[in-house]
Structures are given as C-alpha cells and as structure tokens.
Amino acid sequence: MKLKIRALLASALLGLFASSPMLAQAEPARQFVLGNGMKVIVKEDRRAPTAVQMVWYKVGGIDEVNGLTGVSHALEHMMFKGTRNHKVGEFSRLVAELGGQENAFTANDFTAYFQQIEKSHLEKVMALEADRMANLQFDAAEFAKEIRVIMEERRWRTDDQPMGLLNEALNAAAWTAHPYHHPVVGWMDDLQHMSVQDIAAWYRQWYAPNNATLVVAGDVDAQRVLALARKYFGKIPARRLPAGKPQNEPQQLGMRRVTVKAPAENPYVVMAWKTPALRQVEQDQDVYALDVLSAVLDGYDNARLSASLVRTGGKATAVGASYSGVARGPVLFTLEGSPAEGVTTAQLEGLLRGEVERIAREGVSEQELQRVKTQLIASQVYKRDSVFGQAMEIGMMETAGLGQQNIDRIIERLKSVTAAQVQAVAQQYFQDDTLTVATLVPLPLAGKKPAPPPAGLLH
Incomplete structure (x- = not known):
C-alpha cells in the first residue's frame, strides 16, 4: 500500500483554498513524544462527533528476511486473538458494541491498526489498543487456525488472480536484494513452515512503544488525548529495537x-x-x-x-x-x-x-x-x-x-x-x-x- 505524493494534497488545501469556510477552520496537527519514545500526533477536526485512532508500527515486509516472509501480516492477524485481559475475538466484539468499526492492514513499510468510533468512546478503544501492544497471547491452536486463513487469503488474492501473480512476479524480478522482492503476504512455502514461536518473537522484536506512532484525528482535544496516551501507552516500557541494515539494491545492468x-x-x-x-x-x-x-x-x-x-x-x-x-x-x-x-x-x-x-x-x-x-x-x-x-x-x-x-x-x-x-x-x-x-x-x-x-x- 504505497502513497502517491499527490495523495498528500488533501492535507494542504487550506493554503490553496483559503476562501473555503470549511477548510479555513483546519488546524495543524499537534505532536508529542511520551517518555517511552512513543510518538503521539493529534489532528483536531470538530465537524462531526467522531474520532479515529490509529497505531502505526514501523515494521512490514521491508524488515523481513528469507524464510520469514509474511510474518508481519501473520502477526497482524494474531493481534485479534486475545490478550491476558481479553479473550479471542473480544477486541472486535467490544468495538462493535461501542458502535465503532475497526480493522488493520500490513504493507511493505508498516503495520497499522485503527478504530473509528463516537468521540466519547476514545478512551475505551485506546485502552484496548494499549493492552494488545503489551499483553498479546500466542495460543498454538489459534495460530494453527489463523495460518490456514492466511494461506487461503494468499490463494484468493494472489494465486488465483492473474494480476496478483503478475505484480508479484514484477517485484520479484525488479528487486534482487531488497526485501521488496518478497510479497507482503509471504511466499506460500514460508507460510506453511511458519510457527507460533516465529510470530511471538516478531512481536517481541518490533511491537514496542518506541517503534509506534499513535495518530488520533477527529472531534478531540489534543491535551486530553495526550493525557490518555500517557495513561494507557505511557506505562509500556520501551524496548531495544533490532539494528536494521540498508539492504541496498545493486545497480541494474540491463532490461x-x-x-x-x-x-x-x-x-x-x-x-x-x-x-x-x-x-x-x-x-x-x-x-x-x-x-x-x-x-x-x-x-x-x-x-x-x-x-x-x-x-x-x-x-x-x-x-x-x-x-x-x-x-x-x-x-x-x-x-x-x-x-x-x-x-x-x-x-x-x-x-x-x-x-x-x-x-x-x-x-x-x-x-x-x-x-x-x-x-x-x-x-x-x-x-x-x-x-x-x-x-x-x-x-x-x-x-x-x-x-x-x-x-x-x-x-x-x-x-x-x-x-x-x-x-x-x-x-x-x-x-x-x-x-x-x-x-x-x-x-x-x-x-x-x-x-x-x-x-x-x-x-
């Protein structure tokens, strides 16, 4: 999921269309950093009594290695499989009971989780998101079921889709050394040999507050969001992150x-x-x-x-x-x-x-x-x-x-x-x-x- 630069135009319309009353009310985002290194960005927009919470982890296909392709996406699935405080499926059920919507997505460069809710429920979903950042559980039986779902997802979106196969082949040919060579969903052989221990290790490596950005947008107050972030995310300790290597692509020498x-x-x-x-x-x-x-x-x-x-x-x-x-x-x-x-x-x-x-x-x-x-x-x-x-x-x-x-x-x-x-x-x-x-x-x-x-x- 890469973003064209022109897609960013949405955030600059204030300067270009200053005569619009709607856009003239836009305020710049407020940015904070918690003591554990977690970045918090709040975009106040009071046109509707709703809020969006997103947690972005700086980990995706670009961070994976041979034999573990697809592990970021697999972990995304397991994030809905329960914590020490909430049973399997309870996260989604609780958000639905609040009248909200939630989901997640994994790309080459990141993994992100979001909830769209009525603004008064922001604290509840923030508590839920912080809980699974710190307390995710890894049940072998749940993983066995979920990895089959992921393999079926790969078949449906890639193996049975000619354009999916074509795009996968294009990236594998264009990139010989860089991790963009691999599909985000993972090669089927890697999925077949993936273990719950692989997922747990990936979680411990990358799902830390100092590797995450909390973005909250909507009818919210920035200082109130900061206080809630400190309350729920601020107590999660930072971790030492893996030292990345550039994995630069060698020069291409012909078509x-x-x-x-x-x-x-x-x-x-x-x-x-x-x-x-x-x-x-x-x-x-x-x-x-x-x-x-x-x-x-x-x-x-x-x-x-x-x-x-x-x-x-x-x-x-x-x-x-x-x-x-x-x-x-x-x-x-x-x-x-x-x-x-x-x-x-x-x-x-x-x-x-x-x-x-x-x-x-x-x-x-x-x-x-x-x-x-x-x-x-x-x-x-x-x-x-x-x-x-x-x-x-x-x-x-x-x-x-x-x-x-x-x-x-x-x-x-x-x-x-x-x-x-x-x-x-x-x-x-x-x-x-x-x-x-x-x-x-x-x-x-x-x-x-x-x-x-x-x-x-x-x-």
Whole structure:
C-alpha cells in the first residue's frame, strides 16, 4: 500500500483554498513524544462527533528476511486473538458494541491498526489498543487456525488472480536484494513452515512503544488525548529495537523480463523503471517532477495515455501510469495496459513508451501543466473531508520518515514544478537499463469465475 505524493494534497488545501469556510477552520496537527519514545500526533477536526485512532508500527515486509516472509501480516492477524485481559475475538466484539468499526492492514513499510468510533468512546478503544501492544497471547491452536486463513487469503488474492501473480512476479524480478522482492503476504512455502514461536518473537522484536506512532484525528482535544496516551501507552516500557541494515539494491545492468502464464481474459503488460524516492523534502526536486509526469500521463479522465491509446487510437482497453515517492525503500515508476484486439503486448509497450518519449522531446505546455496541477488539487478536495484520510496521511508520512509536518511543504514543492523539469525527468529516467517488464500471457479460463473471498478474511 504505497502513497502517491499527490495523495498528500488533501492535507494542504487550506493554503490553496483559503476562501473555503470549511477548510479555513483546519488546524495543524499537534505532536508529542511520551517518555517511552512513543510518538503521539493529534489532528483536531470538530465537524462531526467522531474520532479515529490509529497505531502505526514501523515494521512490514521491508524488515523481513528469507524464510520469514509474511510474518508481519501473520502477526497482524494474531493481534485479534486475545490478550491476558481479553479473550479471542473480544477486541472486535467490544468495538462493535461501542458502535465503532475497526480493522488493520500490513504493507511493505508498516503495520497499522485503527478504530473509528463516537468521540466519547476514545478512551475505551485506546485502552484496548494499549493492552494488545503489551499483553498479546500466542495460543498454538489459534495460530494453527489463523495460518490456514492466511494461506487461503494468499490463494484468493494472489494465486488465483492473474494480476496478483503478475505484480508479484514484477517485484520479484525488479528487486534482487531488497526485501521488496518478497510479497507482503509471504511466499506460500514460508507460510506453511511458519510457527507460533516465529510470530511471538516478531512481536517481541518490533511491537514496542518506541517503534509506534499513535495518530488520533477527529472531534478531540489534543491535551486530553495526550493525557490518555500517557495513561494507557505511557506505562509500556520501551524496548531495544533490532539494528536494521540498508539492504541496498545493486545497480541494474540491463532490461529484465518476466512472463506469467495464467487463466485470464486478456493479456497485460507492466513496465517498471527504478526512480528516486523522496528522502529530502527540500532537495529532491526530481521526485515532484516525476509525480507531475505521472499525472500528465494518467492523472485525470482525459490524460495523455487514455486519450491517445484508448479513446482516440483504440490501441488499448486499459492503460495507466503510477509513481509513488513516499516509501522507506526504493520505488518504481510504472506504465501498464491491456492491448486492444489485434495489438500485441510488445506493440503496446512501444506505444506506452512513445508517450513518455513525446514528452521528453516536446515537453508539456504551460497550459497543460497548470491543468494537471489543478486536477491534482481538485481530485483531493473531498479527501480533506475525511478524518480517516487525514489520519492515514499523517501515519504514512511518519512511517516513511518524512514527518507529517512536511505535508504542506510537499504541496508547495509540487506547485513549483516547471514544464522544463517534467521534460527533464522524462528524458532521464526511462532507459532500458533500469527497466523491468512483466507480461501476462492469458490461458483459457475453462469456464472458471473468480471465487468469492473465503469467510474469515477480515484483516
């Protein structure tokens, strides 16, 4: 689950739309650090009597090693299996009785847990979340049941889905040394050999207050939230965290190709180039230009890829461009699509690359650049209305090491991107030596339809 930089626009609309009464009421987030090292960030938004609590742990697929892939996701599942104070399933039952919603998600860079509740119930869910940070229990029988659920989840989301298989193969080919090589859900063989002891050890290694960020957004008072955080999380002792190693990806020395044959209706191709990630908000200008380039290609309904290859040219039935600079590890810029009848994936590759090459040769006009920037902002207006969305932005920025206080500054940097900078990154980063191509070759479906998700795949 990586975040495009332009998704952060939701948090900067105050500066861009100051005339809006709704946005003019926005206040900056308040940030604190507890004595045990846990970061607490509070975003007050009093438009509705609700609150969102999120706890973000800085651990995910990027921290895993061979033989233990998928352990972060498996631990996420076990976090709902009881503590010394609450029985299996009681966490979800109690949140539901409060009229709230809760869930969790694991990605390459983090694992996060959330509850959406009426504001008066914040203290109750904070107590529940702190309890499982400190007191999780690991029952072998519960693990045996849950690991079967996780393996079925892998089958449903990846093994039985041609696009899931294609994306997994793309990442495995693009990254040879970096942990992004591995799927977040884990390789099936690792899941089959995972033990409850592996999960317990991972919990003890990483689930510490000094490796977590508490984000609370909604109709709350920052000082009250801080007092509650001290009461429930502040008494949990800090732990010594594992010393991480960079696991830098070696230089790619030529184009890589991978083919996936799977039952599917249509062929598909994804091209992925290694590009810079955002590390220094003030210095990394190419990151912002790449994000604008992605928007020029695929940032609105009539963007270049769709207009040229689907609507006018009829060469593809679906196209897309994607770039995310916000990540703990390295990142890719992707072009992808499904060819129309009579067009091969090889031909579509050339057509997709041709759109970038056209920008490299001719650039973009000031009019198009301004239209794209307007679209980037307008597409995020309603996200500003979501308390959950604000909490997500804060958590992702903090986990990526960029700091939530830089959200507004990133918007300013995006606004400053010039047409010349967009043309320059189109010229610089789309070479064969940094390219990985994944192609889906469809096999007959044999009358099969995708199965519905199995019962129990809540998380």
